[in-house]
Amino acid sequence: MRLFVSIAAAVTVGVLAFGGTSSAAVKRLTGTDGPGFTITMSAKTVKPGRYVITIHDRSAIHDFHLIGPGVNRKTSVAAVRTYVWTVTLKRGTYRFVCDPHATIMKGVLRVT
Ligand SMILES: [Cu+2]
Numbered sequence: 445m446r447l448f449v450s451i452a453a454a455v456t457v458g459v460l461a462f463g464g465t466s467s468a469a470v471k472r473l474t475g476t477d478g479p480g481f482t483i484t485m486s487a488k489t490v491k492p493g494r495y496v497i498t499i500h501d502r503s504a505i506h507d508f509h510l511i512g513p514g515v516n517r518k519t520s521v522a523a524v525r526t527y528v529w530t531v532t533l534k535r536g537t538y539r540f541v542c543d544p545h546a547t548i549m550k551g552v553l554r555v556t
Contacts, residue, residue: 450483470530474482474542475510478503478521483542483549492535492555499527506543512538512553 473495474486479502499508501519509518510529513536517529521544533555542549 455548473497474500475508476500476502477506477508477542477549481506481545481549483508483540485540485551485553487553489554489556490533492533494530494532497529497531499529501525502526506542506549507544508540509543510538512536512541512555518543
């Protein structure tokens, strides 16, 4: 039993170490909408790759909609919550808008 526990622990540590290595390669972005009529992304230009994007949707009258090559993700207008999206960003131009107020709440994320 003790041997089994040791092996299980060793395997777990190995998995965690591997996971840590791969997650270190994952890049992160943060987007927000609200509480006022604002929408933001934490970077204007990024490199292509796999990203974990945390979206803070802070308003019940706004959403956060990200559109670009291979990506079309949006939050709920009514919901006020945090979303975590894993997306692959390719070279190109991504636009993010609040759909109900797309003429004034908008931005661009360039992937170069
Ligand atoms: Cu809005």
